[in-house]
Amino acid sequence: MxxxxxxxxxxxxxxxxxxxxxxxxxxxxxxxxxxxxxxxxxxxxxxxxxxxxxxxxxxxxxxxxxxxxxxxxxxxxxxxxxxxxxxxxxxxxxxxxxxxxxxxxxxxxxxxxxxxxxxxxxxxxxxxxxxxxxxxxxFDPGTFDVSAMMHPSTYLNKVLLGSRQGALQLWNIRTSKLLFTFPGWSAAVTVLQQSPAVDVVGVGTATGHIIIHNIRLDETLMSFTQDWGPISTLAFRTDGPPIMASGSPQGHIALWDLERQQLVAQQRHAHRTAVAAATFLHGEPLLVTNGADNAIKVWIFDQEGSGARLLRCRQGHSAPPTTIHHHGNDGKNILSAGQDGSLQSFSTVHERFNKNMGHGSISKKKEKKKKKGLAYEELRLPAVTVLASAVTRQSDWDGVVALHRGRLAASTWNYHRCTMGAHHLKPPAVRKNAVATAVDITSCGNFAVIGSSCGRVDVYNLQSGLHRGCYGDEEKAHSGVVRGLATDTLNQLTVSCGSDWLLKFWRFKTRKQEVVLKLSAAPAILRLHRDSGMVAMAMDDFTLVVVDMETKRIVRKFAGHHGNITDMTFSPDGRWLVTTAMDCTIRTWDLPSGSLVDCFLVAMAPVGVSMSPTGDFLATAHVDSLGVYLWTNRSLCGPVGLRPLPADYQPEEETLPSAAAALTEQEVTSEEPDDAFQSAEQLGAELVTLSLMPESRWKSLLHLDAIKRRNRPLAPPAAPPSAPFFLPTRPGLTPQFALPSTTKEDSQSKVLPWGSLTQRSEFAVALELALDTGSFDGPLRLLKDCGPAGVSVELTCLTSEGGGANSLLLAFIQMVDSMLASGRDFDLAHAYLALFLKLHLRTLSQDAVAMETLLRLSSRLESGWAELQASFNQSLCLLSYTKSALL
CATH class of the missing domain: 2.130.10.10 (YVTN repeat-like/Quinoprotein amine dehydrogenase)
Known part of the structure; x- marks a missing residue:
């Protein structure tokens, strides 16, 4: 299939x-x-x-x-x-x-x-x-296009409708009658909101006007004008102060005092996009807002002048992320840079560990006085295009370096403080139009290597931010744009590739060139797996090349993508290379076999990919999507059959994961039957399997008599004195007690006949049936459900004295023999056999057939224990040898 x-x-x-x-x-x-x-x-x-x-x-x-x-x-x-x-x-x-x-x-x-x-x-x-x-x-949209709707407070079965033509209509939904029509204010109605006062409604229009109207008297009480365009939302405070909040498409919030009929405060840039909705909590000074900028914010009004401050928020990227990168060795944090210019860290454990590192600023603290005339947006750095991080010295100085679109200077960030760093890494004496294109941080966390579009590769000290030199003669490492950089684990080699179709190896300390490899096409991306020393490059002709840093030779070439390769990542063990491309495919290449082992389609083209250092999750970022998507690695949860895919393999589309961590029905049914693994009940003929039942169910079977003696009460139970309040007497002059009348049935013996006790139990019936069929699973299942006392009773009743028959004794011996032959329930077989011999050994010794069966069972026990003893001795010898080799 x-x-x-x-x-x-x-x-x-x-x-x-x-x-x-x-x-x-x-x-x-x-x-x-x-x-x-x-x-x-x-x-x-x-x-x-x-x-x-x-x-x-x-x-x-x-x-x-x-x-x-x-x-x-x-x-x-x-x-x-x-x-x-x-x-x-x-x-x-x-x-x-x-x-x-x-x-x-x-x-x-x-x-x-x-x-x-x-x-x-x-x-x-x-x-x-x-x-x-x-x-x-x-309604006819040409004359009355419904744009807003609300239920006036205390108006039973009434609904107020607003239209884009400006008119308002009050309807009774129970009688289906139009009660009243308000002519409006010559502007489209965008918002209708009930005020704390009965009969008073707030109306927001597309021209920025806010009208406080009494719908019972059809009278306008007051009106306001917002300078930021249409009214997107209205909210009234209900905890005392007569404050009204209005939202705008620019993301600003205006606060109006209804008593003084004036604007009292502004909350500019509350959201980066239009304020979708704003709601005051009933009876509390809290305002909840949300917007299309992927943010939920709670504002508290505890300042003078009716101003608000941000109390708490949940915020993601307001524009799609451009690059993602796992930060740290535990795989729990993902650094993400978006087109909105922000740098954030998302936790895979819980949202409370998320960090918003904010936007980078062009001006430093000393330059802020000179930049006062610039607008707010002009001071922000452009979006981050390339990102590198290290955790070795991040507690001492900045551990994140980011390159920005169209800028030569790289910014540093401090992960612990969640702020932008103190340095702007910029090379000296570079031509005007040069921009930074590639970056990498050494494994020690002390240096950052940055490549630019003019062919320079510069080294900086992250602690001081000083320039420490550059690679190549005449301060030029490549004759074209530097596309990728990487340093090895021991800071011995630096690898760089450029648009001049060259891959160069440099000595990190002396910055001398060692080896140059001519490539078949211009590389676009370079990734290094430091533990294995493998360098992967994505070419402009949609192919992949893997180079071994030790031998400095090309060891693998892959082809299969039909679009620009956007990103790639290695698995933690360096066995897999996961690549993403604009053809909407995510492919996994197996480096040892040199083949494609997994490929699937997604609805939106992926632009970033990063695999967790622990190998449990694969993170992807996609075009026109604000989230970071996590994919679980199935190979960590169970065996996965990976086979090389044919060259004409047509991948199927996988649904992007949702916010709920649950498997869909499609994912369950898409499992390949050939790859599904089911553990056998018994792994091998020479091995045994335990029952996994609690020890109390079988370990105390031979000690039931001692347990009963230990739990026996110290004194016999005393019968309470009972005397009837009224004793029946016979009629007559002399009082005599009346004896209870006896009948013919009562005069008979109270001892039950023996036949009434000879009814066999369910276990005995199942055991007798299993003797004919040869399958003892049924009686064994019933015996497992019994407790120690129940097992003792069932085994006692197997003889004819207990209501059974001698054939049941043979059947039980055969059941134990089948358990030992299959190797399953090894502990239960020995426990049941020990109790059985303790109860019926005297009876069995007088039966020749039973003794012959027991001899065969004894030989099976001896052979089974001999095989186990050999396995134990072999394992102990291997452990002793391993310990001696380590010492």
Whole structure:
């Protein structure tokens, strides 16, 4: 059967995804007395507790991306395409609502009903429990295109609808009647929000106007104007101060005082993108916001002047990551640099260990005074393109070096302090248009080697940031762009490759050139596995070359990719080389055999790959995706049959892992039957297998009498004195006690007949049946279920005195013989046989057939123990020899 998907890697989960452009939903759990925020991350949603912003649950995936979210006390509602799904326990889909013909974009829970509106003008009221359509309204998008929806407080069965044309309509969903139409304010309505005051509604428009309107009197109480464009969200504070918060598409938040009717504070750059939603917690000075910049933030209002400060946040990359790299030797942290210019560290253990190292700044502390006139964005460094890190001296000085797009100077970062370092590594006297293109940090953590587009390869001291020299004559290592750099474990050799089709080996200390290899094409990427000394290069012609640093010769060549190779990584033991390319494939090459052993497709082209130093996870980054995806290495969990793939192998697509660490049904069914391994019940004829039952079930069988004597009570139980309050008497003048009447049945003996006790147990019946069939699995299973006392009773009742028969004794001996012959349940066989001989040896000695059977069993015991003794002696001799060799 042809293999489908990947035989080596399976999707585990994704890191760094927290939110997108869909407004969040806030819910309160009465039993936990805690607020939870629900955010969408594509086809599923996450639930976080507001107190710590720790992830509580991840929902099951939907077929399409989620377009809107809503929640009530019991359920979470998510719209995906034309379908609305109800989730229970934040995870399971318990109800689906089908009826929309266009994409659903608004949801509003209202008691036992759910109101949904789509882009085609249909507004449907659903019965939440039954899933039936309670009411359906049809609007013409040309005259009334529904853009906002809310339920006015204390208005029973009423829904207020806002439109892109500016008008508002108040509907009674129970009677299906239009109650009132508000003409609007000549601007599209973007937000409708209930204020703490009854009858008062906040209306946000596309022109930046905020209107506080009384819908009962149809009177505008006050209005505000936001200078940052349309109103994306509105929120009213409910813990006392009359504060209203409004969000903008630029990511700013404005705070308005409703009493003084003025702007009191601004929270600029709260999000890097539009503020999707902002919600005040009921009765608390906390504001929860989310945005398309992949961030959830909680702001607290504890400052003077109604200002807010950031209390806690969960934030990932706001733009797709460009490069990823495992940091450290434990494989628990992944450094990721994104197109947003930020550098972050994601933990594979728990989100609380994530680190946001922020954005790099062009100006240093001494230059800040000169740069005051520059804008905020102009001071930021561009996105990181190449990254290198070392943990050897990271507690003493900066251990991370990053190259930025279009810049010659490299920045240093401190992983412990989660900040940008103190140095900008820049070579002296370089032409203007040169940029840094390659970087590597030595294994000792003292030096950084940086290559540039002008062909220079420079060495810097990371402690002081000083330039320590360069490679090559006339300060030029290559005649073209330096594409890759690497240093070996002992700082003896430095390897560099460039666009001049040359691979050069240099002495690290003297910086003298040793060997030059002419390549078949220009290399694009270089990776070194320091333990094995193997250098892998990806060429511009989509081929791979592996060079041995010891012999300085090409040892492997691979071809198979049909697009630019974006990244590659070695396995910890240096056996595999994992490569990614723009043809959307992830390929695993086996270096000893020189063949392709695994290949699979992904939906989005991978741009970065890194394998954990422990070999348990493979991390990938993809185009147009904000997360870092983890794949588990199946070879660590069990045997994996890897065979060379043919040249015309057509890979199958693997689904990218979601945030939940669970196997899907497709992954289970995609297992290859040939590669599936099932352990045998018995590994070899010369070996034995124990039963793995507790020792108390078989070790105390020979000591049951001693256990009974030890547990015997010291004094016999005393019968309580009992005298009836009324004794029956016979009628007459002389009082006489009446004896109980006796019947014919009562006058008979109370001793039960012997035949009533001769009914055989289930074990005896199964043992007699096994004597005919030859399979003793059934009685052995019944005997395993019994405790020590039960086993003793079952073996005692095998004789004719106990209700059995002499044939059962022979059957039990044969059962023990079959157990010893198979080698399974070795401990139970000896324990049962010892108790059996203790109980019935006198009876067996008088039966010639039984004694002959026992002699055969004895010879089998002796041969079995002889084989085990030989195995024990061989193992002990081998251990003694190993110990003596080590000493």
């Amino acid at each position: 042809p293999r489908t998907g990947s035989a080596l890697f399976s999707g585990f989960r994704v890191l760094g995804l927290y939110s997108n452009h869909v407004p969040h939903a806030l819910r309160y759990h009465q039993k936990h007395r805690e607020f939870y925020v629900v955010t969408s991350v594509g086809k599923s949603f996450h639930t976080f507790n507001v107190s710590r912003l720790g992830i509580v649950c991840v929902s099951n995936s939907l077929p399409d991306d989620i377009t809107c979210l809503a929640a009530d006390r019991m359920l979470v509602f998510a719209a995906s395409g034309t379908t609305v799904c109800a989730f229970a326990r934040n995870k399971e889909v318990v109800m689906r609502y089908h009826g929309h013909k266009q994409e659903v974009r608004l949801l509003l829970p209202l008691g036992d009903h759910l109101v949904s509106a789509d882009s085609g003008g249909d507004v449907i009221v659903w019965d939440v429990q039954g899933g039936d359509i309670y009411l359906q309204l049809n």
